[in-house]
Amino acid sequence: MRPNALGRTIAGLITIAGLAAGNVAIAGTSYAAPATAAHTSVAAQPAAVATTQNFGLNTAEAKNVQEFLADYWGYTDSIDGQLGTNSWKAFQRCLKTYWGYTGAIDGDPGTNTIKALQRLLASDYGYTGAIDGVAGAGTQAAFKRFAA
Incomplete structure (x- = not known):
């Protein structure tokens, strides 16, 4: 294989493996975001009241x-x-x-x-x-x- 084709093939396989593992691997000049803590809890927040609701009125x-x-x-x-x-x-x-x-x-x-x-x-x-x-x-x- 040519070096460029080999690099694209390897990058594609890494991307697929990363997606399969639940992570996104980004090929190219970008880098992956750092991993977050494994056990973060998110509390549900009440929905905010809409600032305006005209229901179709001009x-x-x-x-x-x-x-x-x-x-x-x-x-x-x-x-x-x-x-x-x-x-x-x-x-x-x-x-x-x-x-x-x-x-x-x-x-x-x-x-x-x-x-x-x-x-x-x-x-x-x-x-x-x-x-x-x-x-x-x-x-x-x-x-x-x-x-x-």
């Missing part, structure tokens, strides 16, 4: 929602068209009062918040889908009608 529509929340549900942050934690806390207060939301007022528009929102949207805004806690196309379309 900025103007989200501002309309924030104005509604400021008028009736104690929203005091800026009317910026970004439905963040404080917007959703105010919305959860509304949903808890009238639409069966039973979760914490935490500003996280999760499954239970969306289910209560879907009940609201089904009452007057043309939502006809399942009350499933998924903010799909039907939920988003009805939320746009609510925000108009």
